[in-house]
Amino acid sequence: MRKFLILLKKEVRELLTMQVILPLLITAILFFALGNILSKEQEKTTLPIKVAVLDQDQTPQSASFQSVLQHSNVEIEQVQISNDEKTALELTKNENKTALIVVPAGFGRSIGTDQPQEVKVYTLVKGFSVFSGQSYGRLMTAISNVNEIFSQNILTSRLPNLSSDQAKNPIKIDEFTVVGTKQANLSPNIIMGFVSQQTSFIPIILFIVIIFSSQMIATAIANEKENKTLETLLTTPVSRNAIVVSKMAAAGLIALIASLVYILSFRSYMNGLTGGMKMTADISQVITDLGLKFTPESYLLMGLSLFAGILVALSISLILGAFAEDVKSVAGLTAPIMVMVMIPYFLTLFLDINTFSPTLRNLTLAIPFSHVFLAAPNLFMHNYFAVVIGIIYQLIWFALAVYIATRIFSTDKIVTLKLNFSRKKLF
Amino acid sequence: MLALQVKDLSKDYGRIKALFDVSFDVEEGEIFALIGPNGAGKSTTLKIIAGLLSPTSGSVAIKGRDLRRESAEIRKMITYLPEDSGAYKNLSGMEYLRFMSALYADDRTEENSFVQKGVEICGLGARLAEKTSTYSKGMVRKLLLARTIMSDPALAILDEPTSGLDVINAMEIRKIIKRMAKDGMTVLLSSHNMLEIEFLSDRVGIINSGWLHEIGTAASLKEKYKAENLEEVFEAVVTQSEEKN
Secondary structure (H helix, E strand, C coil): CHHHHHHHHHHHHHHCCHHHHHHHHHHHHHHHHHHHHHHHHHHHCCCCEEEEEEECCCCHHHHHHHHHHHHCCEEEEECCCCCCHHHHHHHHHHCCCCEEEEECCCHHHHCCCCCCCCCEEEECCCCCCHHHHHHHHHHHHHHHHHHHHHHHHHHHHHCCCCCHHHHHCCCCCCCCEEECCEEECCCHHHHHHHHHHHHCCHHHHHHHHHHHHHHHHHHHHHHHHHCCCHHHHHCCCCCHHHHHHHHHHHHHHHHHHHHHHHHHHHHHHHHHHHCCCCCCHHHHHHHHHCCCCCCHHHHHHHHHHHHHHHHHHHHHHHHHHHCCCCHHHHHHHCHHHHHHHHHHHHHHHHCCHHHCCHHHHHHHHHCCCHHHHHHHHHHHCCCHHHHHHHHHHHHHHHHHHHHHHHHHHHCCHHHHCCCCHHHCCCC | CCCEEEEEEEEEECCEEEEEEEEEEECCCCEEEEECCCCCCHHHHHHHHCCCCCCCEEEEEECCEECCCCHHHHHHHEEEECCCCCCCCCCEHHHHHHHHHHHHCCCHHHHHHHHHHHHHHHCCHHHHHCEHHHCCHHHHHHHHHHHHHCCCCCEEEEECCCCCCCHHHHHHHHHHHHHHHHCCCEEEEEECCHHHHHHHCCEEEEEECCEEEEEECHHHHHHHCCCCCHHHHHHHHHHHHHHHC
């Protein structure tokens, strides 16, 4: 045990170089900073939208139009009626408003007639980011609120005995969302939106962590070969298994720390992007009722699945690393891992595996890393059995790969195996 | 008891035969040198004895213990200095010696005594505090040689110990080896530097194309082949062996 710990310490020291620490730190700082910036930007989206209004109608109806807008969190600045549209637009630009709304003359007179009234909205595009688009979306929602109220008024005046709500929505949709054995009286759109917000960063983390651990262990062996230290290490009075396990444990440990850093920093970024996943108490209760919140058990299973995935990546990379002659060849050698991770990553990012044909589904499930990517959706769907089976399947892969790796390390293959991509020139 | 007994050692790399029934013994406290041209089978023989390669057939015994059956025990008794080897670049010379000592020592006291001996042997002084990545080739070789012999192994296997070194560094390393052997350490080394071999070794084995052709002291071989030095002996042996083939 003492010698194993000595080896482990040395491996951690070998792997924990500035080349590993710096990108990790930079990523963490960058995403935390981005999260903060986004969070502040998100706060701005609750502030009133500033628009200019050129009211060429000047009737109670046009005043009512503006009043409803103001109630919908729109801050209005009147443009002098003496200005034409072109000048008003220039003023709007100079005042840095979001939009110019032109209410034409005759708006009030003809409201309530059968002819729809035209209101011009000039939106000043200041960028194409998500946040820029949000202002436009909020303005359109405010205008649609006006439409809704005007429509109610028209219906009430024409059909005094009929509820305007009843006239517009003769069919009431009472939406229920069913998840497994549980159900809730809420639209699945809201629930799916929340779940996707909560889980959208998980596949990215899994992708990074698996590739990171794989590169790390293959580099550890390649480093030993490149620095000509492996032969010496193999002749020391330490078992080959201890050498294999210490390398895996060191890489696994650093990969776990890296995943923790990535998870926390990505979470901060996503919180900033989505406004901290704010939800009302009602929605929060529904999400809890449906069991769509990660319980400690879910976190444990998710962690175990990720850990099993890291173990598989480490053990396969250990075999691949045995072929390395130098660090340059690592990228080429770990390409199979990259492919094995990319397939389930992209498939599960956009598609539901349950809709695949049986052959494609089985092929996808045969890739051990698929189970890591499927763990979160399965846990949300309370499909714990699939997650456990996935973990067991990954552990079988791990055991097989470790067996092969220890066989390679305990024979002279570790000294004689070579496959150097860096020397193979295309031209 | 013999420090090393090699019997009918053969090694195939697929279709390529690297060694043919190589047999020799090394007495305790003896310096035994394998000499031969590049690709003769010297390094393969040393790697098999160091436990890095498995022989296709034949046996190796160190102090009466069979290498295949008692490899864990044997690894405690031997040390190996590969021809082309390095030290961990992110460690200082001192940290490297401490790390290697810890792998051979049973406790902290023994570890400290190994480190102390390593420091004395390598003679790198204050430079031991610096990272090995800043060392010259000669300094690295001295550090590695110190690592190889600091734990008082029953058998030190040195593959081309002065390979790639300048005259001064090579001389220093030869003196260290000679001194350690005088203190009772058994050394098995390989080289194609005949002067080095004549200076260092008690007995010599001449190997060519995987066959061990001659074993004897430098003096006896020179007499047998009526040669003035080992180089002439080597030339005569290699020519004879090639004529036979």
